[in-house]
Amino acid sequence: MLMIGIDVGGTNTDAALLSEDKHVLATAKVPTNHQDPLTSTHTVLEKILADVSNNQPVQLHLSTTLSTNAIIEGKGEPTAVIAIPGPGINLANYGFDFPVYTVQGYIDHRGRLVRDVDKEEVLAAAKKAKVNGAQSLAVVSKFSPRNSQLETGVRDIILESGPEFHQITLGHKLSGSLNFPRRIMSAYLNTRVASQQIEFVKMLKAVIASYPNITDVRILKADGGTMTLDDSCVKPIETILSGPAASLNAALALSQYTQDNVVVVDIGGTTTDIAVVVGGKALYQRGGAVIGNYHTLVPALLTCSIGLGGDSEIHFINNQIEIGPKRAGMAICCGGEQLTPTDAAVALELTRLGDRSRAIAALEQIAYKFSLTWKELAQLIINAFTQQLSQAIDCLYHKLKQVPVYTVSEILAPPDIRPRVMVGLGGPAPVFIPLTAKRLGLPWEILPEHESANGIGAAAACSTVAITLHVDTEQELMVIPELGYKEQLCQKMLIDQPWVRKTAVEKLTAYASQIGLNDCGDVQIVEEEAFNIVRGFNTTGRIFNIRAQIRPGVYRVAGDSNC
């Protein structure tokens, strides 16, 4: 099947067409229409499909900034949260910037109900939310991944006798991870952007209907994987930050290092993004994505962004050169007004761009003050750039090495994340990557600058989905919060780790096919723990926590593209 990837970016909308054997057949680019991104999507799709015959089936992957922008710009549907915190941290101190109505109710850490919600109190809160302008609701209780009954209870009460809302998101459906404040924020944001996503998908489906050979449409997520259109209406929050994910996907798809530990460095004009790949898989952000001031539970790829780029400001402080973090504007050689690292590179003929003599003249002006030649100054600027970059990389890896772990074995034999190679992309990469890699003692690879790298990254993405299985044999209970699934277990003595693993894989496979992901890769157990529950001196049960995932990956895209 052919693959089309479309990335709706801040400036341009990129598209790439991949052949069955993953060669780039065509790329296209149009300016993004911010008022109506669907129009530019349609245009670019039209362009790229021009060469495809009508009977060739195509799968379309779309990376949108719809939800990301709505969140950052504070748009979306007026939404309130009904929170059921029970005892603990005082929720009022979180200072959420959206309305949160607290009702009583208490689930403990084992998922046991300590106190039920009060119907009248819930109705009063819902009415208050409605009166104060909320069109949609998020309902979140503490420990709902262990027991969702308070969240579903509140929803049922409101559906039965409360005011009407467009959407009601339940916290446990979004993630099986524990973190009540993040669950509140995720559920809130999800609800806020849901109507917009539903509307978008409706219109998108109408557009797609006129292309009979597009058999399937997937939406790109923050973890670099894809989800179905219908799923994106239920969990639109997962579509945030898919642009950076598309870019990292592209690097992974185009690099010749597919199984190694790689540091991916994307050098732009204003910023440089660093990502970490271990054994061919990109690392995730611990805890979940952060967007604006919101900490969410959305699984996202880890990228560290620093204010260092080809067009950064250059500061001279105490005979030291510091670059960034702000952008100076266009390089002088290209008609700008402030000296930039690009000018230094052009002057030294490390790259060819604009008018070299203007760059040299600008360097001479400053070099004179420090009794240097322009060449010496240019070299110092290049050195400062690569030093700052290599420091940032070192710092990121140092931090990752310090990420807390909770077992003796992980302390004694930590996984080896050290990079073996540096993969660079972006305009200034050919100048700075070899020098930075040399500082760090790494071999390097520079990916050819691709007109529509993000389009390739979107096209090369695979489907992903994950579930969290929690089994508590003392309570004879199994729950999968993301599926809203709860089962009373019998024959608890027969339940062991292999059984739980097998069940997790089965449940996830069944779920994946239910939501239309029939083509996805292997299910993997990505997190796993098992504990005996001992009371007195008897083992009374076992607790298993397992996270099963269809791991995101990318199709390797052949480098010898002919476009």
Place this chain on the structure above:
Amino acid sequence: MTAQNKVGLIFFPAFDWCITPDHPEREERLLYTRDQILEEGLFDIPGIEEYRPFVAEDQYIQRAHICVPSVVQRVTEPHRIAVGGCILAADLVLNHHVDRAFALLRPPGHHAFRIVHGTRGFCTVNNEAIMAEHIRHRLGPHVRIAFVDTDAHHGDGTQDIFYNDPNILHISLHQDGRTLYPGTGFITERGGPAAYGQTINIPLPPGTGDAGILYAVEHLVLPILEEWQPDYIINSAGQDNHYSDPLTNMKFSARGYARLTEMLNPDIVVLEGGYSIEGALPYVNVGLILALAGLDYSHLQEPDWDQQRLQQSPMVDQIVIQTVDQVKKLWETRRQVDKRKLFGNEPFFTRQRTIYYDTDEIMETQLEQIRLCEHCSGWRLIYSTAIRSYGHSTKIAAVIVPWLACEQCRSAADECYQRLTDGKEKNHLHQVFYQDSERDMFLSEQLR
């Protein structure tokens, strides 16, 4: 929400380590605590930072312990990680990276004595004692450190290690030793000749609740600390005064623990015991972290909290008030005591005692001689015989040079070590040790 105080949290639940699978000190112990901390989102609060411990080398441990026959033989990797976590906690505070640090980790340590033949009271090496020695190594011999042990069991190990150390104050609040392991911690245990009065025990009657414990802290612990002016306060934060603890009989609550922490305002907190792993630890630890960070803990409450049931009896009120009065008087009159009467007129003060290792079933007999020196706290010689349950016995001697030792004591200690190791003396010793923590000199000689 931002922490008022920057808190460094060294959380290490050691999910793959246990003493034995059904022992209270097992893998599961901090599982529910982890869940509660994660669910409350504590790690996302700006100002609360999580750190990863390291594996501590022998040197740190040798400053506080004499491990028989060696550190390697006694101390496993999990213990070294717990020690490393405590060293890191101290460094974070000393380097001003954080205002407070909390080593929320296991295995615990406060029942480990200076001489280590094995494990007692679930402890092998004393995390906070090792940490205190590390602080001294970084800041110099005059730094003053106060321990406040709020575990329900007497902090007998830490008391033992520093019992003759003039720059250390050790306060232990605990359930009365007549009713609970290790059966010590009476108000008459007041420290060695060079640090008399600086070992302070506050035994509380079974059934003491928030009112009693907070009364003792307010009317006794805080005034003593105020007077003694430590540079650092270390809280050995056992959580087994909690009303739900299966091994003790107290009535303390999670909010009570938080309030205690707020009042005490310790620089470093180290988890000790506490085996109500579901009903207490998740709530007590959240309370401790919030209190350390200066955040509101007033909404914290255990699922089965019941004010009426947790009310302490009038009888308990009375005993607590009496004990506090008594200990206060002892503290105030500590300098008026005639030490010659207590420790004798001989060149050496001698004491003999037995120490029982419940976890490893070892009976140890110690004969200890402390030089009564006018210039320093005096060198020490300890003969220790350990008999294991299966009959095997080990006899060792340890020569200990104190911090800030005078020249005479130092050379006397050196001579003693020479004499014991040169083989001329028929002393039936298996091994002789030499410990000079200030100079990081640790020697040992196998004789048999």
